[in-house]
Amino acid sequence: MANLLEIKNIRKSYGGKDALKNVSFNVPPGSIVGFIGDNGAGKSTTFKIVLGLISKDAGTVNVFGQENMNKHPEIKERIGVVFDAANLPAHLTIKQLNKVFGQIFKSWDENNFQRLVQVFSLPTDKKVNEFSRGMSMKLSVAVALSHHAELLILDEATGGLDPSSREEMLEELKRFVSDGVGGIVLSSHIMSDIEKIASHLVIIKEGEILLNEEKAKVFEQYAIVDLPEEQLRSLDQEIVVAKRNRDSYYSVLVSDKQQLPSDMVTTPITMDMISLLLTRSQE
DSSP: OOOSEEEEEEEEEETTEEEEEEEEEEEOTTOEEEEEOOTTSSHHHHHHHHTTSSOOSEEEEEETTBSOGGGOGGGGGGEEEEOSSOOSOTTOBHHHHHHHHHHHOTTOOHHHHHHHHHHTTOOSSSBGGGSOHHHHHHHHHHHHTTSOOSEEEEESTTTTOOHHHHHHHHHHHHHHHTTSSOEEEEEOSOHHHHHHHOSEEEEEETTEEEEEEEHHHHHHHOEEEEEOHHHHHHSOGGGEEEEEEOSSSEEEEESOGGGSOTTOOOBOOOHHHHHHHHHTOBO
16 A cells, blocks of 8 residues: 655755755554654654645655645545644533534544543543643544544644553554554654554654664664774674764664674663664764
8 A cells, every 4th residue: 555644855944944854754554653853853844844834845745645735625634633732622612522523524433532532531511721731632632533534643642641541542543553544643752652552763853864764673673782982983884873972982773783793782772762862862
């Protein structure tokens, strides 16, 4: 099947400063792409370009095979979007929202919406402006999952949730892609969430993609080693993905641990370690 989303060499600058530098990655059907980076790294800018909310300076964005979403408004119903700040009518209750969205979306699934409201333990008679941040995020995700979208774009959707609520939401996201049709781009600062459910990892720093790889490959083939500078120089630089100076030694992420000397000690990798090393790496 064709990719749900294809981003190729997109560039964007503001006031002469590059916000995105040739950003490229895909979202295949059945995948959950963990989109990782510090605040200001370019994640939200990428999302806004994909959704046609801001223009790009160069590159291409194909959603369901179509390049200009604004010329194909029917595509928007096939995308579920959740931004960090919930944008739902604050004066309405969930019961009222259900009726509103039933009119907005041709494919509104009231049964699934009601199921998710129960799963997420949301009050149906309380106005949205009385919700906590976590409740608002759960409601936004419930809406995104209830109009038969094929692509979800989720910006910090698990933020503000307690561990139990995050677990419930992650289970619903895995359920969404389980049929191999839908796909998700999930931006999150919570690395344990990415580690649990992502199938692909895309790490961005200062508008540039540093890693674009299947998660399974990263955990199987990549490794972190701590080395003095002279030993770092002796490594094949082709396998050095990132390095960080620790004063007396370097922490180094390599893409193929099989190419390391057999006596070299590696550190078991975690998402936190990968993310920190890449986003704090030096040239």
